[in-house]
Amino acid sequence: MSRELEDRSPLLIVETGDDLGLTIVRSESPTRIFLRRFAHNKLALIGAAIILIMLLAALTAPLISPYDPQYQDYSSLYSQPSRAHFMGTDQLGRDMLSRIIFGARISMAASVIAVLIALIIGLPIGLIAGYYRGILGEWIIMRIVDAVQSFPFLILALALEATLGISFINAMIAIGIGFSPAFIRIVRGEVLRVGTQDYILACRAIGTRDRRIILRHILPNSMPPLLVLTSVSMAGAVLAEAGLAFLGLGVAPPTPSWGVMLTDAQSYIFLDYNLAIWPGLAIFLVVFGFNVLGDGVRDSLDPRFSP
């Protein structure tokens, strides 16, 4: 009961000052409402914890790895998980745990870089498409977005990498371009929604310049859905990078990467199942983390979406 009350609490918190008998009324800030809701969402907290741990692992990889991820110990090939090698060793006798920890660097970098590229493309174009409707916005930009979205995402990424050349950074560019239509659509939709509200009309009436309206009023008010899309896209970027690396279109071996580790695992699947377990589990955890994080953010921002 009390939980229910709290969830539906009004925007006002009433505090009674006991010494004077005064009643002080202050409104709860949107950020506090968001944080309070988010703190109640167990799944989202688990997601945040997973991402935080993976981020820490990526940043401190050389410090916390028990072995050099490239060191090949030919006396212990395909060793099963043990006290010396917590996740066992691979076909070249390299420590799996160390390679998983270093692999976090590639995956976390992929999530950030690919989504950043999508944002750099999507944000300005979305703002322009929403603010300057008419021929440019409706006809040129949105039809191009439609066309880009006609390509199956992974096939578009493959095609772009085929032309630009196979490398990690080109894979990021390909994924970023593939994600950008979703960002353009969300930003444009928000501009259309926010742009018709009274305070924007008021700004126009007092002669505020377009640039200032876009940057100071429209952009901050479009943040919530953009935040959700960012989190979910990070999940997609990790999955896509791993997929491209698995096909041989991502980072080049011997750099430790979860996708490449799964390619090795597939080659030696008849010899050792252990190789296949850990990299996949790592990808799965990060993607799961970003997905539930995004969903938690959505629920906390808008109570209508709560189950």
Place this chain on the structure above:
Amino acid sequence: MTFLIRRIILTIPILLLVTIMVFSLIHLIPGDVATVVLGQEATPQAKIAMRHRLGLDQSLPVQYANWLGNVLHGNLGRSLTDETPVSAEIQQRLPVTGELALASFIVAILIAIPTGIISAVYRGRAVDYLATLFAFLGMSVPGFWLAMLMIILFALKLGWLPSSGYVAFTHDPGANLRAMVLPAVATGVRESAVLMRMMRSSLLEVLGQDYIRTARGKGLALRTVVFAHGLRNALVPVITQSGLLIAGLLGGLVITETLFSIPGFGRLIVTAIFERDFITVQGAVLVSALLVVLVNLLVDILYGVLDPRIRI
């Protein structure tokens, strides 16, 4: 009728832009295309011949017009590696991918529809949370990892199913279906998670309507109301939106086909990329986009047929 015509006219600029993008692919290649295709050590004569063959010695508009003209005649050029017509190669591979896509889709529906219904009817209860958790797991698991785990369990440990390979249905239907099970499940699980969420929210929306309350109020059993009144209306958006999964499915199958050594459309693209066979890549990418545009068009038309409110 006007709805139909308007919808078809709207696809024309998209198709035009798609062809321009696919055509541009070969011009995005950094450096000299002929050198990239033939390698550094190729003779100048060979490079000139290759440039001529790719039409690169003509102006851009002429190149595009020639290329588009060929495409409209169903001619996607000849493979740079073995000189076979790209369209023939694609024609041979599409049915394989089509069967796999259909099988994955059936798997997705078989999982998603019942789970989505249960989840919506028992909203907020333990089963609902379990179903939601399943949806998150399904959306997060890398399809190729799930495939590898299933290969380990069902092919290597239990020996029930083949670990890879493909047999044509016309050649041996039983073997064909057995080879399809693992790839279809591995690809279908992810789509099922998306579809389940759609089913749940669509049914929830319908169950909140007045006529459902009326039906319950006149004493009909929950089961009757859900299946006879609710589901019928809730399925319309799900059926149409599920058509939009085709793009994700086509992309996902690229990895699945590579993993299971299935000679489909996706594997054609991957092989062509590694062989620097840009003509095949170009043709295959174009066909994949055309398929998505076509399915989206059909889905929109179907939506208009099923729900007259859309026809405006």
